[in-house]
Amino acid sequence: MPTYQEPLSGWAGNLYGPIGITVGVAMGLLKALYIKPLNVADIVPADFVVNCIISAAWDISIDREPATYSGNKDNRIKIYNCVSGPQNPVLWEKTWKYTETLGKSIPSKTCLWYYFFVPAPSERIYKIYITFLHIIPAYIVDFVAMLTGRKPQLVKTYKKIHKFCDVLQYFTTRQWKFENENTKNLWKKLNAEDKTVFPFSMKLLNWKDYFEVCIRGVRLYIFKDPMDTLEEGKAHYRRLKIYHYSVITIVIILLIAFVYYFFKTVFNILF
Secondary structure, eight states: OOOSSSSSTTOOOOOOTHHHHHHHHHHTOOOEEEOOTTSBOOOOOHHHHHHHHHHHHHHHHHOOSOSSOOSOGGGOOOOOOOOSTTTSOOBHHHHHHHHHHHHHHSOOTTOOSOOOOEEESSHHHHHHHHIIIIIHHHHHHHHHHHHTTOOOOHHHHHHHHHHHHHHHHHHHSSOOOOOOHHHHHHHHHSOHHHHHHSOOOGGGOOHHHHHHHHHHHIIIIISOOOGGGHHHHHHHHHHHHHHHHHHHHHHHHHHHHHHHHHHHHHHHHHO
16 A cells, blocks of 8 residues: 655555555546455555565574474575554455545545445445446446547446456455564564664554545545645535536436336236
8 A cells, every 4th residue: 555654655656456446436436346344454554564674684684593484494484474454454344434534525636526435245236336337327428428529438447447346356355364473573673763764563553544644645646636736626526526416316316207107107007
């Protein structure tokens, strides 16, 4: 995940892994994902991983008696798992709630739609969700784009998003259990100054604060939208909210009308 403090707070250089979910949801593009809400999302800030690697190199240089081994005794390797689950777990459910709350408070002017996300409890339901929330709207938008002389691209975009989600769901639908005794022991070995310079203990992290850092980082480094445009972003987001609920209202009215005329027709035929 994006960095917490260094080299820049909230820095993210790509859309791989969970950050891709955060970006997709924040943009208003990703509206559904096959995910187990009560599973632990074992995510770690990038700078914590780097600090752990540097500290582990120091530890190996002074300690040649590994506590945990991989392979046979002739090829002993000390394993340091830099993970959040054992010490400071956060559920997938919490991650998207933080994204929703914080994303709405500091929206970007580059957002394409208002926040709307529903987790799918099974792959079958996920397919239904993306059909109605992604695919059908994408074809409608691209059709309108063609009529107005613009290049249709939303269908193509969603194909890429769905490929990404298919890869990611392997991790969002399984529960992982890690051990990190070597990493915890390594943290205890550091003196106070080193703990300040090379922080990597997940107990230091407040998830709400961290996700606020992530959202700001996504806005600045992924969307290329500085905080100076926050008021402009909020105004844009208010318009998207009006469009969003207007569309929902129209869809509900059409569904009610369809159900009414369907049953009216069936009743007339039968009676």
